[in-house]
Amino acid sequence: MNAEQRGFIAACEREQLHLSGAIQAYGAMIVANKLGQITHVSQQVNDFYPELSTASVGQGLPDVLWNLFRQFEGETLWFAGELTNGQQELDVVLNPVGHDHVAMELLPSYSAPNLRSALSVLPNTIANDDDLKQVRQTLVDYIAELTGFERTIYYHFLPSGDGEVLAESCARASLGSYLQLRFPASDIPQIARALYLKNPWRCIFDAKVESVALVGRDNSVPDLTHAVLRSVSPVHIHYMNNMGVRSSVSWSIAGKDDLLALLSIHDRQAKQLPFNVLDHINDIVERYNFLLREYRTQQRMNLHDRLQSQFQYFSERFGNLSDAENLWEELANWLMSEFNADGVVLKTPLQQLSFGAALEDHAIDTVVEFMKTRDDLVWITDNLLEDLPVVELSQVAGVAALRSSNQAEPHAQLFLCRNAELYQVAWGGRPDKPLESDNPDMPISPRRSFEKWIETRYSFSSPWDENTRIKLMKMRLLLNEF
Ligand code: BLA
Numbered sequence: 001m002n003a004e005q006r007g008f009i010a011a012c013e014r015e016q017l018h019l020s021g022a023i024q025a026y027g028a029m030i031v032a033n034k035l036g037q038i039t040h041v042s043q044q045v046n047d048f049y050p051e052l053s054t055a056s057v058g059q060g061l062p063d064v065l066w067n068l069f070r071q072f073e074g075e076t077l078w079f080a081g082e083l084t085n086g087q088q089e090l091d092v093v094l095n096p097v098g099h100d101h102v103a104m105e106l107l108p109s110y111s112a113p114n115l116r117s118a119l120s121v122l123p124n125t126i127a128n129d130d131d132l133k134q135v136r137q138t139l140v141d142y143i144a145e146l147t148g149f150e151r152t153i154y155y156h157f158l159p160s161g162d163g164e165v166l167a168e169s170c171a172r173a174s175l176g177s178y179l180q181l182r183f184p185a186s187d188i189p190q191i192a193r194a195l196y197l198k199n200p201w202r203c204i205f206d207a208k209v210e211s212v213a214l215v216g217r218d219n220s221v222p223d224l225t226h227a228v229l230r231s232v233s234p235v236h237i238h239y240m241n242n243m244g245v246r247s248s249v250s251w252s253i254a255g256k257d258d259l260l261a262l263l264s265i266h267d268r269q270a271k272q273l274p275f276n277v278l279d280h281i282n283d284i285v286e287r288y289n290f291l292l293r294e295y296r297t298q299q300r301m302n303l304h305d306r307l308q309s310q311f312q313y314f315s316e317r318f319g320n321l322s323d324a325e326n327l328w329e330e331l332a333n334w335l336m337s338e339f340n341a342d343g344v345v346l347k348t349p350l351q352q353l354s355f356g357a358a359l360e361d362h363a364i365d366t367v368v369e370f371m372k373t374r375d376d377l378v379w380i381t382d383n384l385l386e387d388l389p390v391v392e393l394s395q396v397a398g399v400a401a402l403r404s405s406n407q408a409e410p411h412a413q414l415f416l417c418r419n420a421e422l423y424q425v426a427w428g429g430r431p432d433k434p435l436e437s438d439n440p441d442m443p444i445s446p447r448r449s450f451e452k453w454i455e456t457r458y459s460f461s462s463p464w465d466e467n468t469r470i471k472l473m474k475m476r477l478l479l480n481e482f
Pocket of ligand 1: 008009010011012013015017153155163165178183184186187188189192202204231232233235236239248249250262264428445446447
């Protein structure tokens with residue numbers, strides 16, 4: 001990637017999506033303060049609610065809206081088919097705007113089908129990884145059938161921030177398959193991910209619909225974090241066009257406070273879903289989130305128990321000094337098998353012990369110096385040469401390093417090492433290719449092709465799994481023994 005392309009991605013990361021000052025024009029918005037006085041309206045509000053226009057800013061809400069507004073207590077309220085404007089029925093959705101304003105969104109209403117109970121769709125528990133895979137597929141298949149969208153994907157985030165499509169359901173002759181393809185982290189900026197933790201879903205029913213500005217009396221821009229109609233970033237519209245997707249909705253698959261995956265539906269046509277379908281899918285996704293969290297907690301507890309019993313074992317052995325000679329070798333062997341590593345180094349102020357295919361001394365020194373500059377106790381890479389150019393090439397490409405938390409004293413450090421391994425990654429388009437585009441307003445754009453592209457990796461180790469950090473943090477107790 002060249003400097004211009006990197007600059008483009010950095011600019012995307014800075015885009016304040018919630019302060020776009022505009023909405024998707026298939027609905028209208030009225031923002032009111034606590035007293036029910038209108039502070040902003042979308043420029044075309046008159047098309048949806050003939051009593052209102054941009055001249056209404058500063059006035060009180062009309063009675064019908066006021067009656068809904070009065071019921072708002074801070075959480076989303078969705079009134080399905082509540083209004084009619086002579087031409088169409090409208091849903092009215094209320095959401096908070098900052099601490100003391102409320103957004104009232106008017107959306108075309110769609111007729112609500114009868115739905116199964118959300119509880120009957122998924123099982124009561126997930127017992128193992130095979131089960132988890134099956135439940136994911138059930139989820140994807142059910143949502144594909146219910147919504148009729150052409151492609152439904154379960155897009156899982158890897159520790160690197162890149163993502164991989166783990167499950168998919170595609171209609172025949174549809175958009176094409178992304179199953180098992182990987183997509184770079186920069187496709188979904190951090191700010192967009194953070195919004196998925198605050199909202200259970202995001203609808204972009206028609207990427208071809210223009211956005212329309214909000215008009216207020218002053219230059220203030222309402223915070224649209226929770227608004228259904230928040231306008232779509234121009235970069236993402238471009239991305240959807242390049243993908244051939246006109247309509248998409250994504251639900252958040254989330255742990256306690258991290259975004260684990262997105263469940264997304266795509267279609268080449270503009271499509272809508274009635275509120276009760278969106279809400280029903282939300283219930284099912286919530287149920288899935290609950291099952292996933294329980295499963296992950298159980299896995300963590302098993303891991304914790306296993307590590308704990310090893311600690312106990314090694315602590316006892318450390319207590320028995322006559323064993324010391326064999327102990328390092330035994331510990332190193334255990335660490336290598338637990339972390340699936342090829343080598344291990346322990347560095348203390350007094351000694352440096354290496355076992356297996358380990359980093360050379362100069363490289364250890366470079367990593368130690370680098371880690372001093374960071375607050376984090378753990379540093380993990382599967383591509384040492386790229387992330388921290390060390391002086392000489394060696395076989396080791398993967399490092400998972402831990403330093404003890406005692407800053408004042410010289411401290412012990414542990415390095416798990418993995419050799420470089422040749423392997424391939426299948427991407428949905430070349431990830432290093434934001435491209436020159438033919439759009440003069442956007443000289444660089446998201447990549448144009450999402451064709452499968454195979455990267456052969458030479459300088460990487462196999463990737464460290466998501467528990468590596470947790471396991472390393474538990475090793476801190478062991479470091480104190482040296
Ligand atoms: C948003 N990007 C998104 C979203 C997805 C993706 C799912 C959430 C919105 C939605 O549901 O459409 C990406 N979509 C994917 C991926 C797959 C998919 C990876 O189907 C894989 C199968 N996008 C870029 C670049 C930038 C960018 C280079 O490619 C900026 C540097 C930005 N993506 C971007 C922005 C949003 C976004 C700004 C937020 C859009 C919004 O909510 O307004």
